[in-house]
Amino acid sequence: MRYFLDISYNGAAYHGWQRQANALTVQQEIEEGLSRILGAQIGITGSGRTDTGVHARKQIAHFDAETELPESQIQYKLNGLLPDEVAINSCRKVQPEAHARFDAQERGYHYFIHQKKTPFLVGQSYYFSHSLNVERMNEAAQKLLGRQDFESFSRVKTEVNNFFCEILTANWYCENDQLIFNVRANRFLRGMVRALVGTLLEVGRGKLTVEDFVTIIAAKNRTKAGRAVPPHGLYLSEVNYSEEIYL
Incomplete structure (x- = not known):
């Protein structure tokens, strides 16, 4: 069984x-x-x-x-x-x-950021105190939607047949004094979400434009994207299957 x-x-x-x-x-x-x-x-x-x-x-x-x-x-x-x-x-x-x-059809992740120092979120959320333009970050996040090659956000040494993923949802929102990145796709590459978040933070800080972000996606080169943010802010939040597999 x-x-x-x-x-x-x-x-x-x-x-x-x-x-x-x-x-x-x-x-x-x-x-x-x-x-x-x-x-x-x-x-x-x-x-x-x-x-x-x-x-x-x-x-x-x-x-x-x-x-x-x-x-x-x-x-x-x-x-x-x-x-x-x-x-x-x-x-x-x-x-x-x-x-x-x-058999997993979709996976979803959330990345949590807090911008006001608090001891109760240590190890659970990433403390990032820089001022951010969330509207611009959301504008860039929309450029992720659809089926694309995301090699720019993948770990360099990884065993995959291709770097294509279909991103279904990508957006930032605020909840309980935290800034949260929500992303859902049919598959993810190793290190992909943390690299996406690190690069989007650069957009939010004004160090990259939305156009720069699009160029980074097209480059298919990990060195062009931003750093990977720390792991402790990342949560695997959903894995979905067809109901037909359950007895």
């Missing part, structure tokens, strides 16, 4: 999602918990990787189990074993061929 887990985690204490030989990761925590519950070695496959320090409000992972247990029991027992920084929001049975990574 195959299951999908809906997972939230605070990534501050972890070296990202993906299991590593000499570092603590979210995947490792969940695999060890499932293995104890099911009495067998269980591996999980996530919808994608998040880097060290990046958080998730909704990460999806699948696993297979020979012993069939009620979804609610798996969720309850797993939450009892996991540290406070990791939570299982739901567990659902899915079609045997359903795949957390390859």
Whole structure:
């Protein structure tokens, strides 16, 4: 039987999602918990990787189990074993061929910025005190929409067949004294959101024009774009699938 887990985690204490030989990761925590519950070695496959320090409000992972247990029991027992920084929001049975990574139709991220120094957002949001023109940042963000080559915002050493992504939503908004970048697409390249945010901040500061931003997209060259902002402001916020995969 195959299951999908809906997972939230605070990534501050972890070296990202993906299991590593000499570092603590979210995947490792969940695999060890499932293995104890099911009495067998269980591996999980996530919808994608998040880097060290990046958080998730909704990460999806699948696993297979020979012993069939009620979804609610798996969720309850797993939450009892996991540290406070990791939570299982739901567990659902899915079609045997359903795949957390390859069947994902859309993914969404939020990046959080605060411009007034506050100790309560340390590790949860990026403190950026420079004055910003949010209207101009939103104007530039609209240039991201549609299917384009985003090599300028990808890590240089990454194994992908192409750099094309279809961005469906890209906008900035303010909420609870924070400035938030909301972006949703069919796929993302490694490091893409943090590079986008870093470059858009340069537009907001007046160091780049909207026309410059368009030129950077067309350049297909990472050195032309801005720096990657710190990981702790980034949240994987949604991963969506067709309802047909659920049982």
